[in-house]
Amino acid sequence: MNVVPTIADVRAAVAGARARGETISFVPTMGALHEGHLSLVDAARRVGGYVVMSIFVNPLQFGPNEDLARYPRDLESDTRRASERGTSLVFAPSVDEIYRRERTIEVRAIRLGEEWEGASRPGHFTGVLTVVAKLFNIVQPDFAVFGQKDLQQAALVQAMARELDLPVEVMVEPTVRDSDGLALSSRNQFLGPADRMAALALPRALMKVRAAHKSGVRGGAELERVAEEVLAAEPGIDLDYLAVVDRRTFKRVKTGGAHAAAIAAVRVGGTRLIDNELLES
Numbered sequence: 001m002n003v004v005p006t007i008a009d010v011r012a013a014v015a016g017a018r019a020r021g022e023t024i025s026f027v028p029t030m031g032a033l034h035e036g037h038l039s040l041v042d043a044a045r046r047v048g049g050y051v052v053m054s055i056f057v058n059p060l061q062f063g064p065n066e067d068l069a070r071y072p073r074d075l076e077s078d079t080r081r082a083s084e085r086g087t088s089l090v091f092a093p094s095v096d097e098i099y100r101r102e103r104t105i106e107v108r109a110i111r112l113g114e115e116w117e118g119a120s121r122p123g124h125f126t127g128v129l130t131v132v133a134k135l136f137n138i139v140q141p142d143f144a145v146f147g148q149k150d151l152q153q154a155a156l157v158q159a160m161a162r163e164l165d166l167p168v169e170v171m172v173e174p175t176v177r178d179s180d181g182l183a184l185s186s187r188n189q190f191l192g193p194a195d196r197m198a199a200l201a202l203p204r205a206l207m208k209v210r211a212a213h214k215s216g217v218r219g220g221a222e223l224e225r226v227a228e229e230v231l232a233a234e235p236g237i238d239l240d241y242l243a244v245v246d247r248r249t250f251k252r253v254k255t256g257g258a259h260a261a262a263i264a265a266v267r268v269g270g271t272r273l274i275d276n277e278l279l280e281s
Contacts, residue, residue, distance in 0.1 A: 001079070001082065001083040001087055001088060001089065001090065002088075002089050002090070003079050003089075003090045003092055004089065004090070004091055004092070005091075005092055005093055005094065005097060006093065006097060007093070007097065007138050009091075010052070010089070010091045010138055010139060011138065013052075013089050014050070014052065014089075014139060014140060017049075017050040017088070022048070022049045022050040023047065023048040023049055023050065023142050023143070024048055024050050024052065024139065024140065024141045024142050024143075025044035025045070025047055025048025025050070025051050025052070025141055025142065025143040025144070025145065026044070026051075026052045026053075026054070026135070026136075026139050026141035026143065026144045026145070026168075027040045027041055027044050027051065027052070027053045027054075027087075027144075027145050028053075028054045028056075028131075028132060028135050028144065028146075029053060029054060029055055029056075029078075030055070030056060030057045030058065030071065030186070031055040031056075031057065031072070031073055031074065031075065031078045031186075032071070032072040032073070032074065032078070032186035032189075033055075033077075033078045033081050033082065034176075034184045034185075034186065034188075035176050035184055036147055036149065036175070036176040036183075036184035036185070037147075038081060038082075038085045039147075039173060039176050040145040040146070040147060040173055041053065041082065041085045041086060041087055041145075042085070042086075043145045043171060043173045044143065044145045045086050047142075047143045047171070048141070048142055048143050049088075050088045050089070051086065051087050051088045051089070052087075052088065052089045052090075052091060052139050052141065053082050053087045053089070053090050053091070054090075054091045054092075054093075054135055054139070055075060055078055055079075055082075055090060055091070055092045056091075056092070056093055056098060056131070056135075057071050057073060058098075058127060058128070058131045059095060059127075060099075060123075060126070060127030060128075060130055060131060061123075061124050061125075061127030061128045061131070062124075062127070063121055063122065063123060063124065066121070067187075070190075071186070072186055072189060075092055078090075079092070091135075091138070091139070098131065098134060103130075105130075106126050106129075106130045107126065107129040107130045107132075107133045107160065108125075108126045108129070109125045109126065109129060109156050109159075111249070112152075112155060112156055112159055112249065112250055113125040113152070113156050113250075115250060115251075116152055116241055116243065116245075116250060116263060116265070117152050117153070117265070117274070118152070119241075120240055120241060120265060125152075125153070125156055128153055128156070128157075129156060129157070129160055132157055132160070133160065133164075133166075136161070136166055136168055140167075140168075141168050142167075142168065142169065143168065143169050143170075143171060144157075144161075144168050144169070144170050144171065145171045145172075145173060146170065146171070146172050146173070147172070147173055147174075147175060147176075148172055148173060148174050148175045148276070148278075149175040149183050149184075149185070149274065149275065149276070150274070151172075151247060151261060151263060151276045152250055152263070154170070154172045155247060155248075155250065157170050158170045158172070175275070175276075177203065180196075180200055181200060181203040181204065181207070182196070182199055182200060182202075182203055183203065183273075183275045185273060187271050187272070187273065188271075188273075190269075190270065190271045191268060191269065191271055192269065194236065195236060195268045195269040195271065197236075198234055198235075198236025198237055198268050198269075199236075199237075199266075199268045199271075199273060201230055201231055201233070201234035201236075201237050201266075202231070202237070202264060202266050202273060202275050203275055204230055205226075205227035205228075205230035205231050205242075205264070206227060206262050206264060206275055206276065206277040207277065208226050208227060208230055209223050209224075209226050209227045209244070209262040209277060209279065210262070210277045210278075210279060212226045213256055213260070213279040217256075218255050218256050218257075219254070219255065219256070220243075220244040220252060220253045220254050220255060220256055220260075221254075223244045223256055223262065223279070224242055224243065224244055224262075227242055227262060227264065228242060231264075231266070236268055236269070237266050237267075237268060238266060238267040238268070239264070239265075239266055240264075240265035240266055240267060240272070241263075241264065241265050242262075242263070242264040243262070243263055243264075244256050244260055244261070244262050244263075244279070245260070245261055245263055246259050246260060246261075247259055247260070247261040247278070250263075256279050258280065260278075260279040261276050261277065261278050261279060262276060262277045262279060263275075263276040264276070
C-alpha cells in the first residue's frame with residue numbers, strides 16, 4: 001500500500017490503476033480509524049478492486065468552539081490498519097495541499113441540510129460538502145462509501161453527486177456498533193467510564209423507538225416520546241435534538257412510514273455523539 005501526500009501523486013496512482021482496468025472505490029475519513037471505517041473498506045473492496053482512502057482532518061467542518069485541536073490523529077496507526085484491511089492507496093494531505101489558495105467557492109446545502117446537524121453546527125455541512133466535492137474531483141472514483149451513522153451527511157453527499165452530475169455512485173453502509181451497543185466513533189475515546197455508561201442511553205432509546213415502530217406505533221410524536229423517556233431517565237445525557245424524520249427530506253414526520261428514521265444528537269460530558277435507527281416495517 002502506498003501513502004501519498006499530494007494531489008498529483010493520487011492522480012498518477014489512480015491513472016495507473018485505471019490503465020490496468022481496475023475499478024476505483026473511495027473511502028473518505030478523518031483518520032482515528034476504527035472498525036466502522038474499516039467496514040467501509042470492506043464494502044469498497046467488494047465493488048472496486050483499487051481502494052483509495054483519504055485521511056484528512058478537514059478544518060472547514062469544525063465550528064469555532066468545536067474540537068478541531070484535540071481531534072485524534074495517529075497517521076502511523078491509521079495507515080497500518082488501512083493496509084491490513086486491503087486499502088490500495090492512502091491519500092494523507094496537509095491542509096495547505098487541499099486549500100492551497102484563498103477560497104472563493106464553496107458547496108452549500110439548502111433544504112436537506114437546514115435542520116438537525118445543519119442547525120446545531122452552522123457551516124458544518126458546507127465544510128463537509130466542499131471537501132468531499134474536492135476529494136471526488138481529485139480521486140475521481142467509480143464508487144464512494146459512507147457510513148449510516150452520519151445519516152444526514154450521507155444523504156447530502158448522495159444529493160450533491162446526483163444534483164451536480166458527479167460520475168460517482170455513493171454507497172451508504174450500516175452503522176457498526178461496539179459490543180455494548182454504542183455506535184463506533186472516533187470521539188468515543190474521549191468518554192470516561194461514567195460517561196460511557198451514560199452514553200449507552202442513546203442507542204437504547206433509539207432501539208426502543210425501533211421496537212415500538214415494529215410493534216405498530218406509527219405516530220411521529222409518540223415515537224419521539226418513547227426515546228425521550230429513556231434519555232430523560234439518564235442524568236448524564238444532555239439532549240441536542242431528537243426527531244423522527246423522513247430520511248429522503250429530513251423533515252419531521254407525523255406518521256412513521258417506510259422511509260422513517262429516528263435521529264438524535266446528545267452531549268455526554270464534553271463529547272457530542274450522534275446516532276440513528278432506520279424504522280423500516
